[in-house]
Amino acid sequence: MAVEYEARRAREGQAMSDGARDPAEDVKAASRPDGNRWLGLLRTPLGGCAAALLLLVLLLAVFAPLLWSGRADAIDTDRILQGPSGRHWMGTDNLGRDVLFRVLVATRLSVALALLATALGVVTGLVLGVAPTLLGRRVGRLVTAMVNVAVAFPGLLLALFFAVVFGLGAKGAVLAIGFAMAPGFARLAQTLVASVSERDYVHAARVAGVGKARVLARHVLPNISEPLIVNATISAGGALLAFSGLSFLGLGVQPPSYDWGRLLGEGLGGIYTHPAAALAPGVAVVIAGLAFNLTGEAVAKAVGVPTAHRSRPLRPDGPPAAHRAPVATPDTHAPGKEPVLSVEDLRVTFPGPRGPVTAVRGIGFHVGQGEAVGVVGESGSGKSLTALAVSRLVEHPGAVDAGRLEFLGTSLLAGAEHGAATRRLLGTSLAMVFQDPTASFNPTMRIGRQLAEVAEQHLRTGRREALSRAVERLREVRMPAAERRAAQYPHEFSGGMRQRAMIALGLMCRPKLIIADEPTTALDVTVQRQVLGLLDRVRAADDVALLLISHDIDVVAQTCDRVLVMYAGRIVEELPSDRLLTAARHPYTRALIASVPHMETELDRPLAVVPGRPVIPDQVPAGCAFAARCAFAQDRCRTDEPHLEVSAPGHRVSCWNPQTDGVALDDERPAASTGEEGERP
Known part of the structure; x- marks a missing residue:
């Protein structure tokens, strides 16, 4: 597949150099906004x-x-301080100058x-x-x-x-x-x-x-x-x-x-x-x-005038890393592959009304070269915040701390925060595909210019060469009429096309890691399958690592090699994707699986949901955060917090009472509920 993909890309690049139009000309020829309004x-x-x-x-x-000017400055001592007349409509001043002309000249x-x-x-x-x-x-x-x-x-x-x-x-x-x-x-x-x-x-x-x-x-x-x-x-x-x-x-x-x-x-x-x-x-x-x-x-x-609200920045005073017990992270990336991303004891803290709030609580994982790792969980579990922390996009008043946070062997912690080499590494080797493609592009710039900016910034290419590279990347993601589309604005693209353009943006510098934060949430099933297939082809062709964040547990199971299940800012289970639907041991993971409808779901019954409500980050209870929603919780679960323990090769689970039987179906699934109270993943 990789050889075929590269061959097709080479043919398209040759065709562009032989007879395709220069994208710079398309940009110049793009239509201006009309003046109807x-x-x-x-x-x-x-x-x-x-x-x-x-x-x-x-x-x-x-x-x-x-x-x-001449009539305004003309002095007439015979007509000082006269009132309005046919000759001087507003009268004269104390030097006889015409007041009306002076007002007009002023x-x-x-x-x-x-x-x-x-x-x-x-x-x-x-x-x-x-x-x-x-x-x-x-x-x-x-x-x-x-x-x-x-x-x-x-x-x-x-x-x-x-x-x-x-x-x-x-x-x-x-x-x-x-x-x-x-x-x-x-x-x-x-x-x-x-x-x-x-x-x-x-x-x-x-x-x-x-x-x-x-x-x-x-x-x-x-x-x-x-x-x-x-x-x-x-x-x-x-x-x-x-x-x-x-x-x-x-x-x-x-x-x-x-x-x-x-x-x-x-x-x-x-x-x-x-x-x-x-x-x-x-x-x-x-x-x-x-x-x-x-x-x-x-x-x-x-x-139209947009409104905005600005909050006063606060400096969080989170606990120093020296006073925390380190979290062990076994080497679970793909065998024979060098780790592209290494994370240990990652914590993201924000100031709160009652003290610092730790939204991501000491997680650790690795992503190997060419490996696809999925992250699933309910809203608020810390998935997107983890991606932002890895990408160094958590800004003040948020604080990111970790025992280890390395990308391609380079530390991304605060010590190297402003290094030009680190910025260049992230800009060329890490790509971010955001959830909302509409908000991911600058609405005042054409798509081609936004893609070309990456090449101009990091590859030091000229404007014309950067635009040609942008068109080539749009072709790689199978964008129809790539030259014409490069000269258009984001609002002229459909949702699927914008998501393809986002992926093309990430491919401008041949990244080693793509972080896709729910890239298919706003897309229909057909376009979703196309986007996921595109990510898989890119990963296979260039041996790119993929960190895929999604609510859809089936999508992650079909796309990724390994799955990380997050709840309340922690990883509660990690296992190979081919065992996700059959060998999951944590009750929360099983509840997520049970809440996904399938072909055998009875249509006359309510959809299954995870019982209860997710934990609020500033109100995480003692012990296991999922205990209040778990049908298998015991007294120990409410007092002692479990840690990730290896239960099988490549399989870790954080639970005092992990389930060992096969994953149940439909009404046999004990951790799911069919009532109205609860939340779907």
Whole structure:
């Protein structure tokens, strides 16, 4: 099978080099998103009014100084402080200058300074918002604390404080308003970055060894740009009002220059005798501010603004490894194969309201070269968390500790956490296939570019060569029309195609280990079989080790060489897959098997379920965690925790009362229940 697979791959690669189109050309030719939603927005009352007002303000800012600067600056001492007339619609000021023309000409300076202050606020806030991601935990916490303190103060108070610090004039006012706006944008950016950073495609980029700055620029910032643009547009109106306020108080624009705030301050002295001189710049401020705010609201309706919640990071204080008894892990990987992954006494801890919570409690296993190991268990048993810990994707406040955690002979523990060699090893030799293919790809990047990024980062290939390699990998996973698909976005793929693309992403650098975290959960039976067959072909062709996590015990039994059964953060049984359905000894494993329907299941009876409810990680009882749900539990099971003991060659079980009879079927299975209380795996 491996020879045939390699031959087919060589033929396809030769065909591509001889006559296939360059994928870079397909990427360039890909269609742009259509503007239907923007055209529809312009037809709404909100969108039409916002566009008209903003266009009016921008046209005045561009053309008013060119058309009317001379008339605005013309002094006429014979017409000082006159009221509205046919010649001067808004009257004149204390030097006989036309108020209306001065208001129109002041549009450019007023709008330009407001936009400049907004840009300064957005850039400064964005830098502060991404600082925790780039600078590490300690500096990030300090920056976050400073932002939290600044947000607690009213924006106007901050603006006045900075205006005094930077001094009088337009420059000082721009700095004051910009820095006063920055904390709000920093808080927004922190929240958005924190939400996007937990997406699967960001985790995949980190597994690939992409640096923090590149992950931020390529995968995080493009996906938070829309809410930032919306808030920046709305804030421009506030900046315009704030700038006019500073100029009105004499802290902003200084003579001979003038903006709306300056004109408002000059006209306020005669408001009872000559109100038009004060009302004209005030109306201009209202109209311009309304234009920016309505535009922001319209853009928000068109693109949608995602919300995010950010939790305060805590540092867990888990027990040190030196005070724990080491967990022995026998060498159970495939005979004659070197271990690709070695795990001993792995623990993953998170802070909880009543102290640290250990979600993975001292597990150990090995995966040999070319071996397929399955991990099964109910939701919350620690399967996915184990995969994330092995891939070094558990971030603060989570803490990963182990007696041994080695991948291809290299330690993955905290001591080598930031080594470039370790990142390169993980990026080239470990592939992660996540459960949800929709969330596993960056929605703002084409599939081909996302695959090519891995080759560019680790293989140091050029852009064109990386894209060609991406198309080749898509062909290997039997993606139809691979060149065209490489130029498409993830939302244009079906679920099965996205999962194939995820596997192609993992194959970009010829990995030694593929961790597949429930890769077939969201797929129908036909596509599930195709994806599993694809993983098996890849494993056989390149002698790749596979760690398959699944709820489906039948899938694991048919696909893997060995099976690890997890419950409450521990491995309760390990055995060869060909003995899983006939020789399982732990009551929990038997209950899982009993809960899977088969062709002989009676249709008029309720489906069997595992009785009771899974253990909550912060409420693990003493003794065996499964005792409360086990029909064979004894007093010892509720007081003493069992350890994995070898019961047969390649078979380990953690149980004080393991079952030795054959696995029962249907109603003979003692550990399963047909009641409504319980949970299916």
